[in-house]
Amino acid sequence: MSGSGTFLGMPSFPENAEKALQDSQLRFNLRKATHTIRGKRAAVVEELPDWQELRAAGKAIKDDALRNLDRYLLQAEEAITKAGGHVHWASDAAEANEIVTGLIRATGETRVMKVKSMATQEIGLNEALEREGITAYETDLAELIVQLGDDWPSHILVPAIHRNRSEIREIFTEHMAEWGRPAPEGLSDDPRTLADAARLHLRERFLSTKVGVSGANFLIAETGTLVVLESEGNGRMCLTLPETLISVVGIEKVLPTWRDLEVFLQLLPRSSTGERMNPYTSMWTGATEGQEFHLVLLDNGRTKVLADEIGRQALRCIRCSACLNVCPVYERVGGHAYGSVYPGPIGAILTPQLRGMASELDASLPYASSLCGACYDVCPVAIDIPEVLVHLRSKAPHAPAERLGLTAAGWVLDKPVRLERAQRLATRFRGLVPKRRLPGPGAAWTATRDVPAVPEESFRDWWQRTEEGGGR
Amino acid sequence: MRVALFITCVNDTLFPDTGKAVVTLLRRLGCEVEFPTAQTCCGQMHVNTGYRDEGVRLARHFLDVFGGYDAVVAPSGSCAAMVREQYPKLAAGMGATRAGAFASVHQGRSPFAQEVAEVTPKVYDLSEFLVDVLGVTDVGAYFPHRVTYHPTCHSLRGLKVGDRPVTLLRNVRGLELVPLPAADECCGFGGTFAVKNAGVSAAMCADKVANVMTTGAEVLCAADNSCLMHIGGTLSRQRAGVRVMHLAEILARTEAAR
Amino acid sequence: MSSRDLILARIRSAVAGAPQTDVEEARGYRTSPAPGEESGRVELFAERVRDYRAIVHVVPEEEVADTVARALSGRNAGRLVIPDGLPEEWLGAVPATLERLRDDPPLAAADLDAADGVITGCAAGIAETGTIVLSAGPGQGRRALTLVPDYHLCVVRADQVVPGVPEAISRLDPVRPLTWISGPSATSDIELNRVEGVHGPRTLEVVIAISGPR
Structure with a gap:
């Protein structure tokens, strides 16, 4: 259920948020998780004296990669082909799904195992394969929880962040049997026991499945090397054991040179899981150890983002999720409210650019932020998320009532004399301003806050009365 | 000048x-x-x-x-x-x-x-x-009250004013400055955000107010009246008994003018 | 127009006229250890590997065989996968009853799964991050060998340990399949609680061999 189609027709962000805000279990889980990982990240970032230099280099490398993307993609294609791999180009989700389906069909298999991949979620690959009679098994523990629970991921790194241990125990007990080996009898909700249950459930699948599907964190243009960072070993299983490996990778994942990894292998683990290094990183070039290898390069709106001079910096994103973990909005509403596989601050700037702002949900995403700037501070590639949010707001459709209000305010503020008159009007009727119940859009303010008393005289009137002997 | x-x-x-x-x-x-x-x-x-x-x-x-x-x-x-x-x-x-x-x-x-x-x-x-x-950190102010300071996002992360406001407050005679837990977290104002996403804004402010209350302060100070209008409006609605004051208003007080 | 040409054309039109970035100018980060940092390199490596809750021994080169033998007997490991090119002297003290599983012809996944563990060398160790890098070279074997068995015993020579990530990158050959290992497999997917041991080896034991007297 995690595909892009799922989110069609979802209400606007504030409506989704309102529901999430009332879910005390969700609020508790999110608070605990985001604060834990926030603290871990801060500690390991603090350890590196050259963090800001690494960040500046990460930004520069990504900017170079994007500026010369055509050249680097061709270079990667050549290197991979030379190393016995096959490279396919997909301009949109439908084409990518078609290519992957065709490649799987050619193997004669109807089961594939997957390592967590944002790109394949974005294109709704699992659903597309299901329609063609191919079952895709998710193998990352959190993705397994999401798949078994017929649920959506709600975090880039920890997709089941919205579930606590007892919910996970219930999902395993009730649904593991539908997908393979059932959960052990009398399963407890101890995380160690739950992880062991997942190990048992997936073991046989890893050893027998002949096709693996992955994404990638980086693609090195110079050498054609693909890089996948993970923790559990399910990635290594999917990348290593199958006879055929298909990797679906967004075109923006390119890094120009092998050396560039020295920057990103420091930036990503520390920003993402808050570790000095993630347990496992796999790197391979072309067909490896006798495996058949296919790379599907995915555009699906990325070139449209690239054409936006302010918005294109979102393509620097390395999907670390540090911005989610520090975002006060994400912390309170979780990932589902964003209605996209890309939640949180990065989702609020990426989704409207990839999908456009025609739907009510997508048009509301650039406003899903108080512009507090915490996301920009932690971003390892220095994406100025507030800048892009503001930029997208200027392109978003505005409600007629809001436009009227802001236009009127603009008219008043255009000339000091108009502002002065408006202030005097407010002062004259100050007794009539209700403290606890404003009409119209003001009601949203007074729902939880009192209104400050309008003063007897504005500052400018005071100044003119006392400093300039009144009036002009 | x-x-x-x-x-x-x-x-x-x-x-x-x-x-x-x-x-x-x-x-x-x-x-x-x-x-x-x-x-x-x-x-x-x-x-x-x-x-x-x-x-x-x-x-x-x-x-x-x-x-x-x-x-x-x-x-x-x-x-x-x-x-x-x-x-x-x-x-x-x-x-x-x-x-x-x-x-x-x-x-x-x-x-x-x-x-x-x-x-x-x-x-x-x-x-x-x-x-x-001006090169001044002691402005000669007097304000004998227990105060906590909220740094506000745009001062902190936009202007990067750092500890300047806190240094100024520390040098106010009579003032007892109590650190605010999770001070660098947004209060949830965010301009029109407070109205467009009123629910999330209120949830953020609830946590800010809870943190203010743990300080036992009598006054919440900040260098931005917009944030203070939001937090203060919530404090007032909750009859919390904490008042909000702009940094300038504290720094302007002297013993003579008390 | 093929999708390849279409995507390339879209890219070219999207970035037309945008300024170039000088990447080399932006590389202001550390690429070699600060003077003085070098001395504690192996100790730091040992400490950082331990931080991941791996078992770590730091021993003189001549004690590697005994340490390996003790580690194996402590786990009752009777069936051990041994990649080609593993220095024979590392196994000099193991009992004759140890069943040595050679990967020639290649072992089936089920055989690997039935093994008690695997012993390997490595291509590099990274002190700052506590990382071991395997490059499928002699004494390391293909990638599945260190993945399917539940126990991985890895011998790292002190001279293979580099200070940081940049030094490792410059030493490695990207054309080889590389596996970077930092502790045993782990997950934090359940309420952010770290659990060591999911699909990869649940136990990682590392023997760091110091040459010459300690």
Whole structure:
């Protein structure tokens, strides 16, 4: 259920948020998780004296990669082909799904195992394969929880962040049997026991499945090397054991040179899981150890983002999720409210650019932020998320009532004399301003806050009365 | 030194006492303060709500009004950040070269960009002006109350004022400064965010208020009345018994004027 | 127009006229250890590997065989996968009863799964991050060998330990399949609680061999 189609027709962000805000279990889980990982990240970032230099280099490398993307993609294609791999180009989700389906069909298999991949979620690959009679098994523990629970991921790194241990125990007990080996009898909700249950459930699948599907964190243009960072070993299983490996990778994942990894292998683990290094990183070039290898390069709106001079910096994103973990909005509403596989601050700037702002949900995403700037501070590639949010707001459709209000305010503020008159009007009727119940859009303010008393005289009137002997 | 007070439209209309306090304080420190009456608004609300053109019109007006001064002081971290941090970005967005996100420095060559480059570095938040320009950390204030300080996002992450406001408060005689837990977290105001996403905004403020309450402070201080209007409005609704005060109003108090 | 040409054309039109970035100018980060940092390199490596809750021994080269033998007997490991090119002297003290599983012809996944563990060398160790890098070279074997068995015993020579990530990158050959290992497999997917041991080896034991007297 995690595909892009799922989110069609979802209400606007504030409506989704309102529901999430009332879910005390969700609020508790999110608070605990985001604060834990926030603290871990801060500690390991603090350890590196050259963090800001690494960040500046990460930004520069990504900017170079994007500026010369055509050249680097061709270079990667050549290197991979030379190393016995096959490279396919997909301009949109439908084409990518078609290519992957065709490649799987050619193997004669109807089961594939997957390592967590944002790109394949974005294109709704699992659903597309299901329609063609191919079952895709998710193998990352959190993705397994999401798949078994017929649920959506709600975090880039920890997709089941919205579930606590007892919910996970219930999902395993009730649904593991539908997908393979059932959960052990009398399963407890101890995380160690739950992880062991997942190990048992997936073991046989890893050893027998002949096709693996992955994404990638980086693609090195110079050498054609693909890089996948993970923790559990399910990635290594999917990348290593199958006879055929298909990797679906967004075109923006390119890094120009092998050396560039020295920057990103420091930036990503520390920003993402808050570790000095993630347990496992796999790197391979072309067909490896006798495996058949296919790379599907995915555009699906990325070139449209690239054409936006302010918005294109979102393509620097390395999907670390540090911005989610520090975002006060994400912390309170979780990932589902964003209605996209890309939640949180990065989702609020990426989704409207990839999908456009025609739907009510997508048009509301650039406003899903108080512009507090915490996301920009932690971003390892220095994406100025507030800048892009503001930029997208200027392109978003505005409600007629809001436009009227802001236009009127603009008219008043255009000339000091108009502002002065408006202030005097407010002062004259100050007794009539209700403290606890404003009409119209003001009601949203007074729902939880009192209104400050309008003063007897504005500052400018005071100044003119006392400093300039009144009036002009 | 010709110092201009940029009062900000919100302070001008709703919080004139803050402006009066800035005038009192700066005069006490020997500054000659001017209030250019042609000023209106920096344009932040319009730009941040997606009305870029209206915002740019107000920005042009701001630059016209404040062009000739040695320093412009604003008792609002948010409005000062708008001018100093966001005007250059607006200029880059309109610049002929349209450097956009690939360039490390936004380049703009339009007259607007030139004016932005000239005027905006002279715009200061109150605490920056006191500490950096006047070189004062003890302003001779007296305020015998238990106070906690909320740094506000745009002062902290936009202007990067650091510990300047706290240093100023520490030097106020009689004042007991209590650290605010999770101080750097947003209070949830965010301009029109407070209305457009009122639920999330209220949830954020609930946590801010809870943190304020743990300090046992009598006064919550900040350098931005917009955030204080939001937190203070919530405190008032909850009859929490904590009042909010702008930094300028505390710094303006002396033993003589008590 | 093929999708390849279409995507390339879209890219070219999207970035036309955008300025270039000087990447080399932006590389202001550390690429070699600060003077003085070099001395504690192996100790730091040992400490950082331990931080991941791996078992770590730091021993003189001549004690590697005994340490390996003790580690194996402590786990009752009777069936051990041994990649080609593993230095024979590392196994000099193991009992004759140890069943040595050679990967020639290649072992089936089920055989690997039935093994008690695997012993390997490595291509590099990274002190700052506590990382071991395997490059499928002699004494390391293909990637599945260190993945399917539940126990991985890895011998790292002190001279293979580099200070940081940049030094490792410059030493490695990207054309080889590389596996970077930092502790045993782990997950934090359940309420952010770290659990060591999911699909990869649940136990990682590392023997760091110091040459010459300690």
